[in-house]
Amino acid sequence: MSRDDLGEELREFLIEAYENLDRTEQDLLGLDPSATHAEVVAATFRTLHSIKGACGFFDFAHLAELAHEGESLLGVLRDADHRLDDTMVQLLLDLLDGLRRYLANIETSGDDGEDTEAELCAGLRVARQEVEAGDVERNMAQFTVPSEVQLAPNIVVFTPTGEAAPPAKDPSPVHANLLDQAIRVDVGALDRLVNLVGELVLIRNRTLQINGVIEDAELGALARRLNLITTQLQEQIMQTRMQPMESLLAKLPRLVRDLARSLGKQVALTVTGGETELDRGILEALRDPLVHLLRNAVDHGIEFSDVRVGVGKGPVGHLEIVARHEGGSVIVTIADDGAGIDPSTIADRALRLGLVSPQTLSSMSARDRLDLIFLPGFSTSEEVTSVSGRGVGMDVVRTNVEQVSGTIEINSQAGKGTTIVLRIPLTLAIIPSLMLLVAGQRFALPQLGVVELLRLERESMADELAFIGESLFLRRNAQLLPVVDLAQLLGLGSTEALAQLQLVTIVVVQLGGRQFGLIVDRVVDTQEIVVKPLDSFIAAIGIYAGATILGDGEVAMILDVAGIASRATLSLDDIAVSELGDAHEDIVDEEIALLIDEGEAGLVAVPVFEVERIEEVDACTIEYLGTVPVIQYRGVVVEVVAITSLLQGDTDLPKSGALRILVPSFGNVDRVVAIREVVDIATIGGTESGSTIVGGRIVRIISLAEALMTRSGASRG
Amino acid sequence: MAESEHLQQSEHLQQPEHLQQPEHLQQSEHLQQSEQYCSFLIGAYRCAVSMHHITEVLAQERLTPVPLAPHSVAGLLNLRGQILTVLDLRASLLPPGLPLSEEPMVLVLERGSQSFALLVDAIGDVLRAADEELLPTPETIPACFRGLTTAVIQQGELITLVLDAERIAQAGAAA
Structure with missing residues (x-):
């Protein structure tokens, strides 16, 4: 039924x-x-x-x-x-x-x-x-x-604000008033109204266009009134879709309570701003991410009472959710006073999981490193969840938030707590977009992800753009950003045409923490567009977020940045490799190096540009050809050299457990270097072998190129 | 609903040979039970869809192409604010290289609560056919059409394939 x-x-x-x-x-x-x-x-x-x-x-x-x-x-x-x-x-x-x-x-x-x-x-x-x-x-x-403390070992303090006064005190008058002034409206009916208003907006746009062509006083007056009324109607209808966040936030105290109870933690939750209004659809989409973030905060952020007392905090952990309006957005802040997240731990894990290359990592601020928590795959390793205990499914949270064109920001101080800020647009029905021309066809690109627009003249093209292999890159702030030729990606043109162009327009967009460029014919203008859904089999193509109707009645596809990125198979690896190619020329005196802890052998630094990647392998996969330890790496048998043997003559490799290997970035890979653990990234002077001091400790610098070459010379001789 | 445009072309269209059947069937007298079908041409094939499923017939406006879409998608169409996917089954039904007619038309079809559109070469008459006039699909119909066809109607010399809106939609999404 x-x-x-x-x-x-x-x-x-x-x-x-x-x-x-x-x-x-x-x-x-x-x-x-x-x-x-x-x-x-x-x-x-x-x-x-x-x-x-x-x-x-x-x-x-x-x-x-x-x-x-x-x-x-x-x-x-x-x-x-x-x-x-x-x-x-x-x-x-x-x-x-x-x-x-x-x-x-x-x-x-x-x-x-x-x-x-x-x-x-x-x-x-x-x-x-x-x-x-x-x-x-x-x-x-x-x-x-x-x-409050006497009530329970696990307290949830809920402080509703605004209209959410406890109905317990005198529910009947309040209730009666509400019933008098409000009626229930089917959500579907509201959605249809929003659609109809969207149509009216288009007719308004068209009328205004025609009014510009036909100069008639009466028509002009009508057009202005139509414009005014349509705008007001649009605002009012949008308003009816707004719902106070209360309906979502009110569910959270129970969640926190149950969770705290099951974990045996003490958590006090404060919720403010329940009266903040948000589009119903967005509110719905926010539910899962919010629940997830709260779970994370209670499960991983807030410590057990004894631990808290041990570090000088009160036994009760505090969790605060604040919702408020700011500009055209709703800001939701989730703050806990728990253990916080250490960016270097995150960076280290991301490095070991191969989610980020040492090169990329070396140029990252503490903030950027913290953001690595959002990388897909960060949470999939069991090691990460058990050791660092953070970031479980944060990529999913981010995806959900981005789906409603929101952004998520994480701030954390180790030991002090974590604050997560969600910035959500009030409504999704109408979004500001760039109108692009690609191979003569108009496309809309939501403005949210757009970082900047570049126009490159033919003369500067060679400086700004570089082909590395098949891929095109843009030099930007000492970084190389992958560039996608939209016409080519969409199957509408080819890169040969690019070489002929006198002028290239590139839209730099941001996705997650990554930036990349899109080559377009030109940017036409910006427009507020009404997003219309696509048939499922067209949406399944994956690069369109919907379609919209333009002022002249024509349909334009709305491009989806995430879909384009995945179609173009952009990955952090591409970016890392590209930096590598150019890194050599730019380095003068200073060098960014991986700091490797070799236990008794001390700290060793290896210039980042000499390392293509860090892999983790099982030590028992090492085989011996005679006395030479080898391993299969990407289908090729390569020699494994312990880094300590480059320092002090041959040493043994571990027989079991996880083993990390550095894959050199130069020459054909026929040897890899076994290390114990990468502990940090540091800037060191020069790349010649020798030693330096980092953080008060003596670090020996090894140039892999030099050491491996000397070594092979020695073994051959 | 737009006026179904009478199709001069269709009268003297050369039917594909396998569609021509020698015996002339008597038209049924019981037209009370009859249903209306909108006929149209896909290439030289006379097809029809029950009028229950057709909400509108439009002259083809400019369609917005959808890059990377299956070849069964002719583009998107703005129908008074509703965006419709326009399917073009010609590529999967007809021999390659056949040009679209000079005045192609778009049928707006309903499929449950959703609408979609079908690009056709021309629109023909509205046919009336009683249930008993619906004949089983002959084996001689090309396989690609047979998947979409629920029955055929023979009136005079003309054989019309009765296509199913749901199957058309599925064929479009699957291609």
Whole structure:
């Protein structure tokens, strides 16, 4: 049975019951000193009572029984003026969940189904008997101090702001007012309205265009009025799609509470800005990322009480969610005062996982390193999750946020805590875009990802652009950015044409932490466009975010930056390799080097440009050709040289465990260098072998090219 | 709905030989039960789709090409603010190299709650056919058409393939 088949009364009942349960849950969780327990108990009682009453009407026996047991318990609690301790609150929350399960059953099948909550009913009965039996005194004695800490070992403090006053105090007048002033509107109807307004906007645009051509006073006046009214209508309709974030945020205290409880942590959650309004669709899309971030914060960020006390913090971890408007965006901040994230740990892991090359890493700020947490694949390694414990699924969070054209920013101070800032547009229905011309066809590119526009004259092209192999790169701020010829990517043109061009227009876009360029014919203008969905099999091509209708009535495809990047198979590796190619010329005195900890042999520095990549292999895959240790690397048998043997003559390689190898960037790879651990990146003077001091420790510098050449000379001689 | 344009071409169109059947079937008298079909041409093939599934017939406007789309996609069309995918099955149904007619038309078809459009070479008459006039698809119909065809209608010398809107949509998405 689908939702539509349910009778109108039943639908009303379900909606109201869900709402009441949600509100009751907030009451139970929001047990702050200002709301008395008696009020909360009374409100909960009313909720259960009304559900029970409706059950009589609809004949849901099991639901009625559960509601009845709950109501009886609440009745006793009310009469005995019993304080709600943590166990009781949990029991009542379980009761709400049980009721919701029945409601869900009714929603899908029209019936409350089997008696699945017998255990819960029994629990409620036992609790009631205990309270009745005079445990009241004991509990009273235990919980007399009206402070939040006494309530439970795991506290969730929920501070609603604005209109979300506890309905427990006097729910009836508020409710009546709401009912008088508001009606329920089907979301689908709202969506259709938004679409129609989108059409009207296009007709307005067209009319204004025509008005520019035909000079007629009356038409001009009409066009201006049409313009004015359309703009207002658009604003109003957009407003109707707005929903306070309360509906999303209100679910979080329960989540945090349950999570903290299951982990045995103490977490106090503060939520502010629930009244901040956001487009319904975006709100929906924000749910998963927000839940994920909170989970991460409680699970990995906030320490256990004893650890916290040990480092001089209070035993209760604080988690704060703030939502507010800023410009045309909504900013959601999630801050915890937990352990924080160390950028160098992140960088180290990313390096070991091969997600980033040492070259790229060496030019990265601490901020950029922290952002490595968002790389796809960062979270997939078990080693990472168990050791660093952070960044689980952060790439997914970022993808979700970017899907609604939002951005995510992470700030963290090791030991102090982590703050994550989400910046979300108010609405997605209309987005500012660049209109591009590619091979004569118009395309829209959402402005959000656009970093800059470049026009290269023929003379400067050679300086700014470089072919490395088949790929084209743009020199930008001492970096090489991959460049994609959009016409070629779209199958509309070829790069031969590029060589003939007098002028090249490049749109530099940003995706995640990466930038790359798109070659276009030219940028026409910027427009606010209405995004229209595509048929699924066209969306499946992967490079279009939708389509839009232009002022002249024609359709233009909206390009999707992420899709283009993946189609062009841009990867960090490409960027790294390209930097390598040019690194040699630019280096004068200073050199960026990998710092390698060789245990007893001390610290060793290897110039970054000599290393193509760092691989992790299992030591037991090392075979011996005679006495020469070899390993299969990319289908080729290569010799493994321990880095220590370059320092002090031959040394043994480990026989088991993980082994890291440096793959040299020069010549044919016929030898790789085994190391223990890359610990950092440092700037050192010169590349000649010798020694230097980094952070107060003596570091020996090894030029792989030199050392390997000497060594091969020696072994041949 | 746009006026179905009478197709002069179709009357003296040379039917592909395998479509010509010698016996002349009597037209049914029971037209109360009949359904209307909009006929159109894909290359030289006379096809039809039940009028229940057709919401509109348009002269082909400028379509927006969709780079990298399957070759069954002729482009996108703005139909009063709704963006429609226009399918072109000619590439998969007809021998290669056949040019599009000079005045191609676009049929707007409904498929459940979704609409899509089909590019055709020309629009023909509206046919009326009773259920018993719908004949099983002969084996002689090329295989690519047979997948889309639910029945054929023979009226006089003309054989019309009755195509299914859902199957057309699927063929377009699969190509």
